Amino acid sequence: MLSLLAASLMLSQDKTGSELVTADLITDQVVVMPGQAINIGVRLKMEPGWHTYWLNPGDSGLATQVSWKLPEGFAKPRSLRWPTPLRLEAGGLTSYGFEGTAVAIASLRVPATAAPGSEFTITAGLDWFVCKETCFTGSGKAALSLKVGSKDQLPPITASPLTAAFKRLPQRANQIQFAARATEDHVILDVHLPNNSLENTSGIYFYAETIDLVDASAQQSVEKTDFGLRIFLPKSEYAVDNPNRLKGILTAPVGKTWLGLNNLHSIVVNALLKPTG
Amino acid sequence: MNKRIAISAASAALILLVGTTAADAQRRQRRDAPTAPSGPAVDAPAPNFSVQNAAGKTVNLSDYKGKVVVLEWWNYQCPIVKRHYDAGGMQKLQTEFTGKDVVWLSICSSAKGKQGYVAGKEATDVGKQVGMNATDILLDANGKVGKLYGARTTPHMYVIGKNGNLLYKGGIDDDPRGQGAKRLHVKEALDEVLAGKAVSVKTSRPYGCAVHY
Numbered sequence: 001m002l003s004l005l006a007a008s009l010m011l012s013q014d015k016t017g018s019e020l021v022t023a024d025l026i027t028d029q030v031v032v033m034p035g036q037a038i039n040i041g042v043r044l045k046m047e048p049g050w051h052t053y054w055l056n057p058g059d060s061g062l063a064t065q066v067s068w069k070l071p072e073g074f075a076k077p078r079s080l081r082w083p084t085p086l087r088l089e090a091g092g093l094t095s096y097g098f099e100g101t102a103v104a105i106a107s108l109r110v111p112a113t114a115a116p117g118s119e120f121t122i123t124a125g126l127d128w129f130v131c132k133e134t135c136f137t138g139s140g141k142a143a144l145s146l147k148v149g150s151k152d153q154l155p156p157i158t159a160s161p162l163t164a165a166f167k168r169l170p171q172r173a174n175q176i177q178f179a180a181r182a183t184e185d186h187v188i189l190d191v192h193l194p195n196n197s198l199e200n201t202s203g204i205y206f207y208a209e210t211i212d213l214v215d216a217s218a219q220q221s222v223e224k225t226d227f228g229l230r231i232f233l234p235k236s237e238y239a240v241d242n243p244n245r246l247k248g249i250l251t252a253p254v255g256k257t258w259l260g261l262n263n264l265h266s267i268v269v270n271a272l273l274k275p276t277g
Numbered sequence: 278m279n280k281r282i283a284i285s286a287a288s289a290a291l292i293l294l295v296g297t298t299a300a301d302a303q304r305r306q307r308r309d310a311p312t313a314p315s316g317p318a319v320d321a322p323a324p325n326f327s328v329q330n331a332a333g334k335t336v337n338l339s340d341y342k343g344k345v346v347v348l349e350w351w352n353y354q355c356p357i358v359k360r361h362y363d364a365g366g367m368q369k370l371q372t373e374f375t376g377k378d379v380v381w382l383s384i385c386s387s388a389k390g391k392q393g394y395v396a397g398k399e400a401t402d403v404g405k406q407v408g409m410n411a412t413d414i415l416l417d418a419n420g421k422v423g424k425l426y427g428a429r430t431t432p433h434m435y436v437i438g439k440n441g442n443l444l445y446k447g448g449i450d451d452d453p454r455g456q457g458a459k460r461l462h463v464k465e466a467l468d469e470v471l472a473g474k475a476v477s478v479k480t481s482r483p484y485g486c487a488v489h490y
Binding site: 017059060061062065090091092093095127129131133134135136137211212215237238240 | 315316318354355356357388391392420424427429430447453454480481482483484485486487488489490
């Protein structure tokens, strides 16, 4: 059995970069209505032990790129929402990425002019950088065919493969306010919590979406304040200009959720980043 | 009995490798992140180092006092490094600037057993195979020089001026994906240094594979 395990590991290392990741598109409904907003999941399945990268890959690596090929009348999805990444640490370097399965979700609108009875195909071209100890580039294509129906034809949604994927996305928490400012060495993120009852701050971590603004490997320090939390994020030695906004994901303390709400494991941060002299 | 234990241990290992749940994610969030390798600042003295070359001879940065020196972090198996060598861009830069009395040191910080690790004659042979035209190949398997400079990717490039100050650190260009560079950071920095001008872009984001310390 152990030799089988070794053999399977050997096998996965013989694969090319394109074979180490399987990509497909998933949805909750194969029949859609004209004008309807639909969600499409881009699912990446990595071979055991291998990882691909988040929007900000951290100290090394490259984010997965998705390019859409859509039928006429479709607008490009405004955003592709990625789940909260993992922190992958090796040799003092930190990367942000995904192991196992990762599903990014795009929202699209079926054109109002789509003719009932017609079919269309959505295609996503993907380019990834996949690493374990070694790294490979790879690419793939994923397609999904949907049928345009009318209201009375719409079958009930029985299975919902996107439900689990939505649960892994960072959530917006309107009750929590953020304020961010940049100093020469740090980005300081203030988190205003409506009821300031956090007992424990361990496990709180901010994933900056902007590449090379915050040092991915540096220790982030979290202080409890009268309004909630103040988080000191050391800047990357390659940080150049401060962006106008601080975007990222803030994770809750280990075993807790924000505001004690079930779905708030990690929350979306999108705050004006003020420069300070 | 022993066999059964081995089987369950192996299947547990497989489950660990395959499944990534939110709980796994949280367990992975180590609280005490190791200190980041942070390198010298630009316009500050480039720290000296001593390291063996592929021929087993000790090379010191101070041996090249008074010269412009390029440090190139190198892992011949990294796809991003390969891309630069396959397209010939890296060798072209090496040839052009070593021809202008610039010292070009290609440094391998891959630990023994990790991707890109080379030792002794193998390093020279691999260098020849890829058409490398550096002044020397330096073998830093214990990662000392890499960590001293905060090298985090391959390639990761540094330009040191005649006065011994670090003048540039970062990516070789602005094109992580190989879709066409707009700025050739290392070439531009070297052209400026050799023309006696100040370097206009002193840092840029290094990109590539992680240095396999």
